Amino acid sequence: MDPLEEALRSRFGLDSFRPWQREAIDAVLGSPGRALVVAPTGGGKSLTYQFPAAVLEGTTLVISPLVALMEDQVRSLTARGIEATYLASTLELDERNARESAMLRGAYKLVYAAPERLASESFVRMLSRCKIALVAIDEAHCIAQWGHDFRPDYLRIGSLLERLSPPRVLACTATATPEVRREIIEQLGFANTTFSEVLRGFARPNLHLAAKTVDGPKQARAAVIEALETAIGQPRIPRGGAIVYAATRKTTEQYAELLRKRGYNAAFYHAGLDGEARTRVADRFASRKFDVVVATNAFGMGIDRSDIRTVVHVQPPSSIEAYYQEVGRAGRDGDEAQGLLLCSGADIALRRRLVQMGSDGEAADASLAARAWQLFRDLLRYIDARSCRHDFVLRYFGDERETLGGCGHCDVCQEIAQHAGDDGTSTEGTTLIVRKALSAVARANKRAGMQAVAEMLHGVDSERTRRFGFTGLTTFGLLKEHSLPWTVALLRALLAAGWIDLTTTEHPVPVLTRNGVSVMKGEVEARIVLPLEPRSPAPSSS
Ligand code: ADP
Ligand code: ZN
Numbered sequence: 001m002d003p004l005e006e007a008l009r010s011r012f013g014l015d016s017f018r019p020w021q022r023e024a025i026d027a028v029l030g031s032p033g034r035a036l037v038v039a040p041t042g043g044g045k046s047l048t049y050q051f052p053a054a055v056l057e058g059t060t061l062v063i064s065p066l067v068a069l070m071e072d073q074v075r076s077l078t079a080r081g082i083e084a085t086y087l088a089s090t091l092e093l094d095e096r097n098a099r100e101s102a103m104l105r106g107a108y109k110l111v112y113a114a115p116e117r118l119a120s121e122s123f124v125r126m127l128s129r130c131k132i133a134l135v136a137i138d139e140a141h142c143i144a145q146w147g148h149d150f151r152p153d154y155l156r157i158g159s160l161l162e163r164l165s166p167p168r169v170l171a172c173t174a175t176a177t178p179e180v181r182r183e184i185i186e187q188l189g190f191a192n193t194t195f196s197e198v199l200r201g202f203a204r205p206n207l208h209l210a211a212k213t214v215d216g217p218k219q220a221r222a223a224v225i226e227a228l229e230t231a232i233g234q235p236r237i238p239r240g241g242a243i244v245y246a247a248t249r250k251t252t253e254q255y256a257e258l259l260r261k262r263g264y265n266a267a268f269y270h271a272g273l274d275g276e277a278r279t280r281v282a283d284r285f286a287s288r289k290f291d292v293v294v295a296t297n298a299f300g301m302g303i304d305r306s307d308i309r310t311v312v313h314v315q316p317p318s319s320i321e322a323y324y325q326e327v328g329r330a331g332r333d334g335d336e337a338q339g340l341l342l343c344s345g346a347d348i349a350l351r352r353r354l355v356q357m358g359s360d361g362e363a364a365d366a367s368l369a370a371r372a373w374q375l376f377r378d379l380l381r382y383i384d385a386r387s388c389r390h391d392f393v394l395r396y397f398g399d400e401r402e403t404l405g406g407c408g409h410c411d412v413c414q415e416i417a418q419h420a421g422d423d424g425t426s427t428e429g430t431t432l433i434v435r436k437a438l439s440a441v442a443r444a445n446k447r448a449g450m451q452a453v454a455e456m457l458h459g460v461d462s463e464r465t466r467r468f469g470f471t472g473l474t475t476f477g478l479l480k481e482h483s484l485p486w487t488v489a490l491l492r493a494l495l496a497a498g499w500i501d502l503t504t505t506e507h508p509v510p511v512l513t514r515n516g517v518s519v520m521k522g523e524v525e526a527r528i529v530l531p532l533e534p535r536s537p538a539p540s541s542s
Contacts, residue, residue, distance in 0.1 A: 058131040061132055240307035446511060
């Protein structure tokens with residue numbers, strides 16, 4: 001038997017590693033000894049440093065922001081006979097000193113430290129005298145100033161690593177946005193060395209994803225009711241629970257009222273309720289006395305119910321990450337569950353105002369606002385997607401290894417399957433149109449933005465298309481039978497499908513991705529549903 005599996009069994013009482021855990025542990029124990037692990041909460045990230053800590057000679061230092069969590073882990077490690085302790089400013093000075101002396105003697109396999117300890121020069125000096133086998137940084141996204149959980153003390157970790165130069169470093173987080181990952185890599189000094197990035201476990205195959213543009217509250221209400229009836233059935237005999245997320249307190253109350261009138265055991269939940277009332281709603285939902293909770297995003301932490309059959313968003317949240325976390329509360333038991341995201345033009349305008357207004361109601365810092373708006377626009381691209389939604393999310397998180405090239409259980413994949421059933425010609429036509437559009441992007445050769453490329457495809461003979469030299473290209477007017485707005489929507493759909501990308505230059509221009517090249521060459525089928533003609537105007541991209 002594999003010695004690591006053996007050790008896993010004897011030291012941790014677990015049967016086997018999850019494949020990505022093994023990958024991370026191999027990277028930490030072997031070369032390059034540096035790893036960034038990104039996996040969802042509950043995925044099992046702690047094992048990726050606890051296990052190496054248990055088998056390595058020396059002490060593993062774990063930087064972790066939450067004292068309660070440290071206490072928990074120390075307790076369960078100690079119970080398994082793995083010596084561990086934690087250091088935080090909540091401890092009496094005597095106790096802390098005693099633990100630090102024991103640490104110096106090498107008495108612990110793991111020492112958890114709160115990040116604020118790193119501000120103490122004497123603590124860092126003590127660390128440099130210990131035999132440190134591994135430094136693990138839990139909740140590593142706290143280092144990212146753009147992140148939602150920034151902790152200034154985390155910025156000290158970079159210089160700590162420089163000073164200690166430990167043989168192994170592992171960072172873990174559940175935050176997978178590319179921006180945050182970049183910042184972690186930068187701050188930890190990984191950028192200048194080789195390191196492994198293990199990013200996995202985000203796929204949720206039992207979750208059916210759908211998104212829909214609605215034209216107002218009436219359509220939204222109808223869609224919510226339909227979604228509830230489909231997912232949990234009739235109010236009297238519900239199959240499991242449902243969460244309906246709305247953007248404002250007032251909307252949650254109105255929806256709860258509406259659903260109660262339809263016979264559901266529904267309650268609302270928002271930050272305007274006092275703590276006791278909130279606990280009561282959460283408890284009753286957990287114990288199945290309520291079937292539906294209509295909530296703002298304040299409802300989240302500690303939802304303890306695995307048979308949630310649907311999560312419906314009346315309005316879009318702030319980002320793909322926020323959305324995926326909220327919708328991810330459905331189907332924790334592994335049975336089929338549904339996620340439906342609704343969006344109207346008014347919701348986009350509302351978000352625009354929210355983004356420009358800081359949390360304190362004053363105008364927000366311009367760069368923060370721009371950043372927040374960017375995150376929301378990524379979510380709009382998800383809503384607009386004309387290719388697999390699961391693949392979209394996984395690609396967004398960088399979890400490409402789990403993409404399926406079409407999942408069969410999102411609304412777009414189902415639509416694609418329906419079209420394919422017509423007579424077979426429509427998918428062929430689709431592929432041809434997509435290949436024409438991709439060729440146009442290639443021909444434009446980074447000279448022009450999306451609008452100008454659309455004009456080339458549509459065959460607009462203007463001062464601009466001439467200046468770019470588009471009128472003389474073979475791709476000029478290739479899609480002239482379609483309207484210009486449709487052609488723009490098509491290019492957006494290709495962007496969402498990951499076949500083209502926008503450069504990060506001041507004036508972003510479309511370029512083909514590697515997958516896009518394969519589709520253009522006809523090596524890969526274009527699994528996409530084309531925009532409808534005529535199509536309502538796409539959300540503004542500025
Ligand atoms: P994370 O830190 O990613 O949020 P945890 O490390 O707290 O997740 O692990 C979540 C749960 O998964 C724990 O109860 C843990 O015991 C369990 N777990 C982790 N790895 C394995 C494994 N290889 N086999 C079985 N259970 C595991
Ligand atoms: Zn799909």
